[in-house]
Amino acid sequence: MDNPAKDSGKKERRSFSRGFWWFLFILLALFAGSSLLGRFLGDGEFNGREKIALVEVTGVIMDSGDIVRQLSNYRRDAEIKAIVLRVDSPGGGVAPSQEIYEEVLRIRADKKPIYTSMGSMAASGGYYIACATDRIYANPGTLTGSIGVIMAFTNASELIGKIGIKPEVIKSGKYKDIGSPTRPMTKTERRYMQKVSDDVHNQFITAVAEGRGLDMKTARSLADGRVFTGKQAQGYKLVDDMGGLEETIQQLAKAVGIQGRPRVVVERPEKSLLEILLGANVSESLETSLWPTQLPRLLYLWLP
Template sequence: MIMGKKVGIGGEKIAIINIKGVIVDSKKAVKEIRRYADNPSVKAILLRVDSPGGGVVASQEIYEELRWIKEKKGKKIVTSMGTVAASGGYYVACASDLIVANPGTLTGSIGVIMEFANLEGLFKKIGVEGVVIKSGKHKDIGSPFRGLTKEEKELLQGIIDDVYAQFVSAVVEGRKMKPETVKGLADGRIYTGRQAKELGLVDELGTLQDAINITARLAGIKGEPVIVERESGFPFLDLLKEEFFGGIGEGLRKGNISLEYRYIL
């Protein structure tokens, strides 16, 4: 049971923002963060993360928005980790003043993945021939009609390395850790919440209620805080939308290659 008054009037407030499922788009989270930015009664943001990560840019935009409200608006930020808060889910948590994980939370997975299908062998078997007309030799890089050349693999690895370095920098800055320490932990592996605490990737072990109490204390709230949380009206429909439009739709929109901060479950 979550203690705290779930009403929107009176008292000093903690706003709970949920990051659930695959991080496909940042708009909803950014809109919520901005909603509380200039509300003086909202003293802190509690980020509830239950996500394996997702798109690189979406994760970065949420992270930067959280840093903005913390540094420019003076709001305290605490992250409460649910079942999974990995890869991009961990990235956004690094903007927090403090991270609380359950002992059995799966977190970490600091790294980047790019994946696409090479269907060249299948197409040859079934007699499908791809016709490509392009302006440059790399314009169809990642095409399912052919494999990658050595040069193309090196180009894509360079992109992975750059985006990986951005992730490491966010962890170094957010967790106040040495780059070499983070790199030693950032090989894509996952950790339990208890392991993550021992390694310095999270600060405390506890439940969502523990995180609320910690947030109230950190924000200097006296007495019982008012909890502000937007309810999701149709979670099943949201899930379908995420799975269909976020999966198939995003795949079609972005083409054959995806670049993600994501832990593959």
């Protein structure tokens, strides 16, 4: 005999399943639709206004490829009159920050104006990038500065000893396993790694001095890892003016002779469904949460 209650339960489950997939489909359709509207309407695709490009540097800087690609393309595009670099980052890896910095210098060498607009934070590697641009705008409450270098190591030798593991290392140079988690660092090794850190720190100080028109003594006095508010940074000549993104765009447009509001061209990165639903960069969150356990690397990064 048929069981009406059982059949009813199956129908409810099928109905719920169909409803869930329809909801997911509608969600994705709305997201895609809003992206297209933003591209065709928000950016003024058909209004004929002169263009300024907006390149966003957000989150921890661990890879420079996409940002350098955007900057390089806009540098070569004759229709792009100028570029705004929107920085909202605590910094990140030394090498990626330097690669972006070098591309900014190429833009300036090609005589294409590029301004920085600082968001809530533009510290360490974020500031390193900004100081290469023609002009820096910050909000009074922006956190910036943190001109310094950090390189962290984990020493797990006591834990390894307690669980009965005895590491064996064969190496061809006395410094080859500096920072190994299986043993404490020697004084000689620490002095050597401090020299490495100091060299990269000096590269940062030189970039700040050259970018901001400061003498090396003044730049060095500000390069002790401190963070500043945007207002404080302006007093130290690390920032030019107070203002948000809109003010930066307006002032840059005026500087390149654009009448009225320019058309702002911005490339939005594609996000995974998980990132869309959570409203966050999942890979970046994992990167920062797992950072202490990763292989040591030189970082222009503010770690409060």
